[in-house]
Amino acid sequence: MEKVNIREKLGQFNDHWNPRIVGELNGQHVKAVKLKGEFVWHHHDHEDELFLVTKGTLKMEFRDKTVEVNEGEFIIVPRKVEHRPVAPEEVHILLFEPASTLNTGNVENERTRKTLEKI
Amino acid sequence: MEKVNIREKLGQFNDHWNPRIVGELNGQHVKAVKLKGEFVWHHHDHEDELFLVTKGTLKMEFRDKTVEVNEGEFIIVPRKVEHRPVAPEEVHILLFEPASTLNTGNVENERTRKTLEKI
Numbered sequence: 001m002e003k004v005n006i007r008e009k010l011g012q013f014n015d016h017w018n019p020r021i022v023g024e025l026n027g028q029h030v031k032a033v034k035l036k037g038e039f040v041w042h043h044h045d046h047e048d049e050l051f052l053v054t055k056g057t058l059k060m061e062f063r064d065k066t067v068e069v070n071e072g073e074f075i076i077v078p079r080k081v082e083h084r085p086v087a088p089e090e091v092h093i094l095l096f097e098p099a100s101t102l103n104t105g106n107v108e109n110e111r112t113r114k115t116l117e118k119i
Numbered sequence: 120m121e122k123v124n125i126r127e128k129l130g131q132f133n134d135h136w137n138p139r140i141v142g143e144l145n146g147q148h149v150k151a152v153k154l155k156g157e158f159v160w161h162h163h164d165h166e167d168e169l170f171l172v173t174k175g176t177l178k179m180e181f182r183d184k185t186v187e188v189n190e191g192e193f194i195i196v197p198r199k200v201e202h203r204p205v206a207p208e209e210v211h212i213l214l215f216e217p218a219s220t221l222n223t224g225n226v227e228n229e230r231t232r233k234t235l236e237k238i
Contacts, residue, residue, distance in 0.1 A: 005189075068122075
């Protein structure tokens with residue numbers, strides 16, 4: 001029952017696309033991640049994902065539109081929906097998603113992170 | 120797949136201790152709530168709760184200590200753990216918890232909100 005300071009957690013690492021676990025509850029993980037550049041198109045078969053922006057601007061691309069998510073805003077991507085996170089400039093994100101969620105969803109490539117560090 | 124602006128949601132109401140649902144994913148609810156004053160001591164038998172402070176300072180009382188949670192910080196209260204949220208000044212909170220969560224947990228009184236508005 002210790003509190004978590006989001007900025008302090010994000011200050012512990014500088015690499016991109018490598019989420020850290022910063023909280024666990026009800027079978028869900030809270031993750032902190034820094035994004036920069038373009039990710040891969042993917043979807044999750046069984047998991048909805050919440051992206052909360054704490055710094056910068058995230059462009060969440062869908063096949064039919066792009067949603068710009070700014071600091072203090074979040075977006076929920078439902079399971080099965082194809083999406084691609086894009087960060088023209090570095091963006092800091094808090095993720096809420098089931099513990100089972102793989103970052104690249106149905107795709108497996110060099111961006112895939114199968115084990116995540118807890119910080 | 121619309122984004123949610125947290126401040127805009129919190130600007131839609133002014134009452135205290137009356138959470139609104141602002142998102143749903145994986146059987147969990149995201150709720151926005153304004154707190155002021157002292158709540159009731161309670162626990163949740165089956166739900167862990169996350170309190171993310173977006174404005175002000177929350178004092179989360181436990182039976183053996185109090186944790187001060189400031190803007191940009193969160194605390195996870197595990198199921199079965201007795202707690203009492205206290206807000207000497209108004210505080211704005213984002214809650215993440217299972218859809219089944221009742222705000223007063225094992226207690227039922229005039230503060231209990233059995234049905235929540237979605238905004």
